[in-house]
Amino acid sequence: MKPSTIAFETLLEQLPETYTPADRELVMKAYAVAEEAHREQKRHSGEPYINHCIAVASILAELKVPAEVIAAGLLHDTVEDTSVTLADIRRDFGDTVRLLVDGVTKLTHLPRVSHDAKDVGKGNGADEKVIQPTSLGRKEDMVSETLRKMFLAMSENVDVMLIKLADRLHNIRTLGHMPEHKQKRIAQETLDIFAPLANRLGIWQLKWELEDLSFRYINPEKYKEIVGQLAERRPDRERTLEEIKDKLIKLLEKNNIKAEISGRPKHIYSIYKKMRDKDRTFNMVYDVRAVRLIVPDVPSCYAALGLIHTSWRPIQGEFDDYIAAPKDNFYQSLHTAVKYDDKRPLEVQIRTPEMHLSAEYGIAAHWRYKEGGKQTDKNFEKHINSLRSMMEWRTDVKDAAEFVESMQSDVFKDRVYIQTPRGDIIDLPSGSTPIDFAYHVHTDIGHRCRGAKVNGKLVPLYQELKTNDSVEILTAKRGGPSRDWVNPSLGLVKTQRARSKIKVWFKKQEDEQNLAQGRATLERELQRLGIKETNFENLAHNLEYKTTDELFIALGAADLSISKVIKQFAEAEEIKDILEPNAPATSDKKSSGIEVVGLKGMLANMAKCCAPMPGDEIVGFVTRGRGVTVHRHDCPNILKIQDRERFLKVDWGHAERTYPIPIAIKAYDRQGLMVDVSKLLADENINITNVSVNINRSIADLRLMIEVRDLTQLSKILNRIENLPNVMEARRTNPG
Numbered sequence: 001m002k003p004s005t006i007a008f009e010t011l012l013e014q015l016p017e018t019y020t021p022a023d024r025e026l027v028m029k030a031y032a033v034a035e036e037a038h039r040e041q042k043r044h045s046g047e048p049y050i051n052h053c054i055a056v057a058s059i060l061a062e063l064k065v066p067a068e069v070i071a072a073g074l075l076h077d078t079v080e081d082t083s084v085t086l087a088d089i090r091r092d093f094g095d096t097v098r099l100l101v102d103g104v105t106k107l108t109h110l111p112r113v114s115h116d117a118k119d120v121g122k123g124n125g126a127d128e129k130v131i132q133p134t135s136l137g138r139k140e141d142m143v144s145e146t147l148r149k150m151f152l153a154m155s156e157n158v159d160v161m162l163i164k165l166a167d168r169l170h171n172i173r174t175l176g177h178m179p180e181h182k183q184k185r186i187a188q189e190t191l192d193i194f195a196p197l198a199n200r201l202g203i204w205q206l207k208w209e210l211e212d213l214s215f216r217y218i219n220p221e222k223y224k225e226i227v228g229q230l231a232e233r234r235p236d237r238e239r240t241l242e243e244i245k246d247k248l249i250k251l252l253e254k255n256n257i258k259a260e261i262s263g264r265p266k267h268i269y270s271i272y273k274k275m276r277d278k279d280r281t282f283n284m285v286y287d288v289r290a291v292r293l294i295v296p297d298v299p300s301c302y303a304a305l306g307l308i309h310t311s312w313r314p315i316q317g318e319f320d321d322y323i324a325a326p327k328d329n330f331y332q333s334l335h336t337a338v339k340y341d342d343k344r345p346l347e348v349q350i351r352t353p354e355m356h357l358s359a360e361y362g363i364a365a366h367w368r369y370k371e372g373g374k375q376t377d378k379n380f381e382k383h384i385n386s387l388r389s390m391m392e393w394r395t396d397v398k399d400a401a402e403f404v405e406s407m408q409s410d411v412f413k414d415r416v417y418i419q420t421p422r423g424d425i426i427d428l429p430s431g432s433t434p435i436d437f438a439y440h441v442h443t444d445i446g447h448r449c450r451g452a453k454v455n456g457k458l459v460p461l462y463q464e465l466k467t468n469d470s471v472e473i474l475t476a477k478r479g480g481p482s483r484d485w486v487n488p489s490l491g492l493v494k495t496q497r498a499r500s501k502i503k504v505w506f507k508k509q510e511d512e513q514n515l516a517q518g519r520a521t522l523e524r525e526l527q528r529l530g531i532k533e534t535n536f537e538n539l540a541h542n543l544e545y546k547t548t549d550e551l552f553i554a555l556g557a558a559d560l561s562i563s564k565v566i567k568q569f570a571e572a573e574e575i576k577d578i579l580e581p582n583a584p585a586t587s588d589k590k591s592s593g594i595e596v597v598g599l600k601g602m603l604a605n606m607a608k609c610c611a612p613m614p615g616d617e618i619v620g621f622v623t624r625g626r627g628v629t630v631h632r633h634d635c636p637n638i639l640k641i642q643d644r645e646r647f648l649k650v651d652w653g654h655a656e657r658t659y660p661i662p663i664a665i666k667a668y669d670r671q672g673l674m675v676d677v678s679k680l681l682a683d684e685n686i687n688i689t690n691v692s693v694n695i696n697r698s699i700a701d702l703r704l705m706i707e708v709r710d711l712t713q714l715s716k717i718l719n720r721i722e723n724l725p726n727v728m729e730a731r732r733t734n735p736g
């Protein structure tokens with residue numbers, strides 16, 4: 001038998017006993033497809049690629065996940081690395097498996113945009129996706145983007161996450177075969193991201209192995225040192241622990257409590273972390289003996305605790321009741337520490353078998369209790385919902401690096417438990433401040449937070465909250481957050497949840513300001529150009545804004561320039577005929593110059609009374625004997641006319657021609673003003689056909705007739721004139 005066949009036989013034996021024949025069938029079929037697809041591929045170690053797939057499935061089998069998840073584990077690299085397609089998988093395995101494989105494939109897809117045959121080509125079997133810098137951005141950006149996608153996927157489908165974690169665990173188990181320069185990076189990423197993720201899902205079994213194996217590559221010297229010390233001290237330690245266990249068992253039996261007692265294995269990385277964080281020596285960390293009691297039910301937990309506390313003196317501050325107040329990853333236990341016979345500390349954890357499984361397998365404990373009843377199903381739901389609420393901000397944060405930081409601040413951090421004045425308990429990431437707390441209670445309380453009392457005393461808003469703190473927020477009647485709150489160097493706000501809400505508040509304020517300013521800018525410009533009636537909705541629509549508010553906000557925020565709006569005016573293809581909205585259009589073709597709809601070739605004159613120009617809304621008026629005269633639709637002469645039969649719908653053509661437009665310039669008189677104005681017009685190739693100047697108490701009133709092409713050019717020229725020294729105003733006036 002081939003080694004991979006033996007490995008698969010072992011997997012079959014590991015499958016949960018609860019599997020039906022159909023479940024086992026599904027797993028076998030998945031193996032057959034994966035084995036064939038990966039047949040020619042090898043891993044870095046030289047072994048067949050399929051061994052990796054079997055190993056991933058086997059890690060999943062240990063979690064007792066449903067058969068579909070095991071099948072997806074076997075198939076997890078087929079779509080990415082072989083000719084198998086998602087359609088094939090749907091046909092052979094159904095929608096659930098397809099969804100899972102698709103989810104895992106999507107998580108790994110991004111870094112593969114740059115296919116480098118040497119690193120990721122088919123057949124070399126490196127499962128670690130090699131991340132190459134590409135035109136999409138820097139390496140770090142792509143790593144962050146992958147992680148962002150992963151966390152989003154996590155909040156959608158936990159099974160996808162489990163497969164990904166199993167995949168990573170096997171990769172880190174076999175990291176020794178990877179090129180050295182990749183080992184450290186992969187190990188660091190595992191320690192920073194995957195282990196905290198396993199922790200958040202409560203899967204301690206995955207977490208400790210991910211941590212210890214990563215640590216081995218990140219700090220090999222320290223790792224070896226601790227392993228050596230552990231081996232040296234083990235026999236001695238095991239003897240002491242046996243004594244303690246005997247004593248405890250006797251004590252409990254005498255009081256009719258059945259208990260299973262085990263020494264608690266200490267993991268290498270957790271020993272290292274304690275040494276580093278609490279600045280302790282190996283002996284100080286290692287010498288703390290720790291035992292775990294598993295008793296049948298919750299009353300027995302407290303009974304055992306009472307017995308232990310009356311037999312040995314409890315150490316102050318070491319008692320935690322995680323049964324009454326479970327940790328945020330739903331961990332439950334009683335924790336205490338006592339001074340043992342030899343006056344040295346002994347740590348004790350007490351829990352029920354159900355709590356124990358949940359402590360080891362976290363979210364995955366769900367399947368071990370499948371038959372167990374509704375309670376765990378409810379916990380499973382609660383667990384998933386709490387993950388989602390921790391990531392409430394997830395769709396707001398688009399920047400990948402910020403997203404990963406937010407995961408680290410809001411999701412991976414340990415939690416602290418804070419009391420509200422009403423006695424409710426709220427859990428927050430450790431390091432949270434009163435402002436974070438306020439936003440967690442209610443967005444509006446966050447906005448109006450002005451001070452805080454912790455345990456009855458006023459504290460500064462940057463004070464970090466601790467478990468059991470009782471917090472009362474002092475609020476203003478109205479008002480909003482301070483800009484300082486989002487200044488990272490002040491440390492006033494630590495959670496992304498609060499940051500997101502503060503940003504939304506400021507965005508809304510800005511929107512309101514920008515809206516007012518944008519509207520004022522546009523109205524002023526329209527007035528200056530002599531445009532009286534405007535359909536803002538059409539304008540917004542033509543400029544591709546959903547609402548007029550959006551148009552004004554864009555203008556106010558300078559995302560849209562006023563000249564672009566004016567250009568849109570000038571180019572508007574359809575200028576609404578407000579005089580005859582129902583007039584049938586008999587021709588919609590445009591010719592050069594002015595077209596008079598339905599009366600092609602008829603003579604058209606520009607009315608002298610209102611001097612219309614392209615961009616203005618216009619109307620044709622049939623004169624007696626002089627053809628059609630074109631007026632601005634708001635020309636006072638036109639508005640007076642009752643005889644609607646004589647109006648015609650007219651439109652502007654596209655030909656180059658100019659229109660005489662009267663403008664007025666108001667300025668503090670100075671030498672050379674007129675020279676500057678005429679030079680400016682000459683630069684723009686604009687003719688001046690008439691000039692008059694009036695000076696009254698050193699205010700100059702210049703009246704010019706200029707020949708311009710359209711509104712855009714007029715707007716531009718008025719702007720430039722207004723920017724000349726001493727000029728107060730330049731605007732279009734009415735003729736005459």
Ligand code: MN
Pocket residue numbers: 052076077127167
């Ligand atoms: Mn893989």
